Amino acid sequence: MSYLTKIIGTKIEEVNEMNAIDVVRTEPIRLLDLMRDGFHVIAEIKRASPSKGLIREEVDVAERARAYEAAGATMISVLTDATYFKGSFHDLKTVADAVEIPVLCKDFIIDERQLDRAKAAGASAALLIVAALHPSRLATLTTYARTIGLDVLVEVHDEAELEIALRLENVLIGINNRNLKTFEVTLDTSIELMQRYLDVTFVSESGVDRKEAAERLHAAGARAILVGEALMREEDPTSLIKELTACSLKYVE
Numbered sequence: 001m002s003y004l005t006k007i008i009g010t011k012i013e014e015v016n017e018m019n020a021i022d023v024v025r026t027e028p029i030r031l032l033d034l035m036r037d038g039f040h041v042i043a044e045i046k047r048a049s050p051s052k053g054l055i056r057e058e059v060d061v062a063e064r065a066r067a068y069e070a071a072g073a074t075m076i077s078v079l080t081d082a083t084y085f086k087g088s089f090h091d092l093k094t095v096a097d098a099v100e101i102p103v104l105c106k107d108f109i110i111d112e113r114q115l116d117r118a119k120a121a122g123a124s125a126a127l128l129i130v131a132a133l134h135p136s137r138l139a140t141l142t143t144y145a146r147t148i149g150l151d152v153l154v155e156v157h158d159e160a161e162l163e164i165a166l167r168l169e170n171v172l173i174g175i176n177n178r179n180l181k182t183f184e185v186t187l188d189t190s191i192e193l194m195q196r197y198l199d200v201t202f203v204s205e206s207g208v209d210r211k212e213a214a215e216r217l218h219a220a221g222a223r224a225i226l227v228g229e230a231l232m233r234e235e236d237p238t239s240l241i242k243e244l245t246a247c248s249l250k251y252v253e
C-alpha cells in the first residue's frame, strides 16, 4: 500500500467523525494574482513528517509565524494533520490570528468538512492534491472551497496530474518535488515540468534548503517556493527566509 493510500485511509476515518459546522462565507483571495509576479516564499509550520520523524515538535507557532512574516514570507503554510505531521487546526488558527499575510491549510483534503474547518480556523487557502482525488471530486472541492472564501493550491507530481490540474480555471499549481511513494526529493521534478509549461504560474514545493536551490527553481520559472523542514530546523528562521526571498532581486538585475 502506498503511503498516500495509508494517509487517505486515516483521513476517511477522521472525516467520518467530523460534525458539519457553519462557516462565514467571504470572497476568496486570488492566490494566482498574489504569486503572478516576483518570487515568493511560502513558509511552513511543520512539526514532524513521515519521512523525517520529529523536526521541531515543541514550537511556539505564533512566534514562528510572526518571524516568517517579518522576514518577508508571502504566505504561511500550516500542516494540520495530527497523525503523520503532529499538526492541528488549532495551530492553523493560532497562526491565522498572529499574522496579516494569508495562511494555507496544508492537509490531505478529501471532504467539504475539512474545508469548513480550515475556513473557520482563519485560512485563506487550502491545498488539494490531485493524486488523492478523482478529477471530478477535485473540481467539486475546488468550487466548494471558493464558495466559502478559500482559494486553492492544487498539488501535482507529474505531467499527467498537471494536465488534470490545468482543467481547473485560475488555480495556482504547486509541483511537489517529493515522490509520495519513495519520499525521494528532487528539484528536477519541478524544473522539468516548468520548462514544458512556460505560461503557467508555479509554486515549487519541498526540498528547498538554501538559496542555491531557490535560485535554480526561480531561474527555471518558479514564482514561489514552499519551504518546510529547512526553516523549521533553524532556531531563528529570519536569515534563511531573507536569503530565499532575495533570489528574486538577483534575477531582476
Ligand SMILES: O=C(O)c1ccccc1NCC(=O)[C@H](O)[C@H](O)COP(=O)(O)O
Pocket: 003, 044, 046, 049, 050, 051, 052, 176, 178, 180, 183, 205, 206, 207, 208, 226, 227, 228, 229, 230
Ligand atoms: O514531508 C514529508 O515527509 C511528506 C510525506 C508524505 C506526504 C507529504 C509530505 N510532506 C508534505 C509537504 O508537501 C511538505 O511539507 C512541503 O512541501 C515542504 O517540504 P520540505 O521543505 O521538504 O519540508
